[in-house]
Amino acid sequence: MNFYTQTGKMAIGSRLRLLTDKITEDAAEIYKLYHVDLHPKWFPVFHALSQKENTITEIAQIIGHSHPSVSKIVTEMSRKGIVTEKKDKSDGRRNLVALSKKGKEIADQIKDQLADVNSAIEDILGSTRNDLWKAIEEWEFVLEQKSLLRRVQEQKKLREGSQVRIVDYSPEYAGAFKTLNEEWISAYFKMEEADHKALDNPDSYILQKGGAIIVALYNDEPVGVCALIKMNDPHYDFELAKMAVSPKAQGKNIGWLLGRAIIEKAAAMGAFRLYLESNTILKPAISLYHKLGFKKVAGHPTPYERCNIQMELEIGRG
Known part of the structure; x- marks a missing residue:
């Protein structure tokens, strides 16, 4: 076990x-020991059919x-003469699987084997500090709530997100500010006059009018x-705008990190309420804004043809 x-x-x-291979190898020998003509992998299907005939x-x-696994x-088992298939008398569209005469004989023959195996497993459980059976039940429950894949994806996002630095804008990032925004806008919409004004x-x-940019x-x-674009509006201090993340960097929690950082910057600048505009086809973005605390509003004039949703966030004054 050093490996x-x-x-x-x-x-x-x-x-x-x-571990499964070791148990399965022993299981095959155990069936031979009791002269039971059954393959270990068939047992779940066999046991289910010993309780009641059913469809696949x-x-x-x-x-x-899975259905294909059970079907196989x-x-x-049918080739071995252990089960039979027949039409359901009450519903001709259903094929019922049942134990054959041979299968029923095996069901009776296997009782002593099952009792002995159960006692052997109890003996193993009694010899260990950890109850593997209960642990398996716990693992199955926990993984049903959230899969191992999902958990690894979350850890990957956290790790990569920890490698992200949020910095204030400087002239060296002018090209990136323009390119990143043009990239996502052109992927879904068309560049508009207001885009060119901000990006060029x-x-x-933005900056000379009291706004801010983070990278x-x-x-x-x-x-x-x-x-953050300074707004000349009695209801809003800034518009959260021009958020863009490179496609090659998506999945690293960068949108969330940018959103939290820009809200913190707005609060530090004395802002009370933020405003933003978007489009509902950008579902990940809308979901992000909701998670950041933004709520839908309506009625504010917009220079963008693509805007079909407006949102606001009250951040308070520290």
């Missing part, structure tokens, strides 16, 4: 397969296997930007 000690928990799948779909649901096992002249259009750096490369 698994070295690899750690990342090899959990391989280690579980190793229903068997799959009962034992938690039923075919194999960020100093005069997300990943491995020191600018991969995301966001701006």
Whole structure:
């Protein structure tokens, strides 16, 4: 087991397969010991059918296997004469699978084997500090709530997000500010006059009017930007605008980091309420704004043809 000690928990799948292989090898010998003509992998289907005849779909649901897997096992068992298939008398569209005469004989014959195996498993459980059976139940429940894949994706996002630095805009990022925004706007819409004003002249259009721009750096490369544009409006202090993240950097939590950072900057600048405009086809962006606390509003004039949703956020004054 030195290999698994070295690899750690990342090899959990391989280690579980190793344990499964050991148990399966013993299981095959146990069937021989009791002269039971049954393959270990057939047992879940066999046991389900020993309780009640059923369709392949229903068997799959009962034992938690896929339909193709159960179908293959039923075919194999049918060749051995252990099961039979017949039309459901009450519904001709359904094929019922049932134990054959041979299958029922095996069901009676296997009772002593099952009792002895159960006692052997109890003996193993009694010899260990950790109850594997209960642990498996816990793992199944936890993974049902959130899969291992989903958990790894979240850890990947957190790790990569920790490598992101948010910095204030400087002239060296002018090209990135323009390119990143043009990239996403052109992917969904068309560039408009207000876009050109902000992207061609960020100093005069945004910064010199009291606004701000921040830049997300990943491995020191600018991969995301966001701006605060000062508004001449009694209800709003700034418009959160020109948020863009490079497609190659998506999935690294950069949108969230930019959003939180720009809100914190607005609060530090004394802002009370922020405003933004977007389009509902940008579902990830709209979801992000909701998570940041923005709520839908309506009725504010907009210079953008693409705008079909307006949102605001009250951030208060510190």
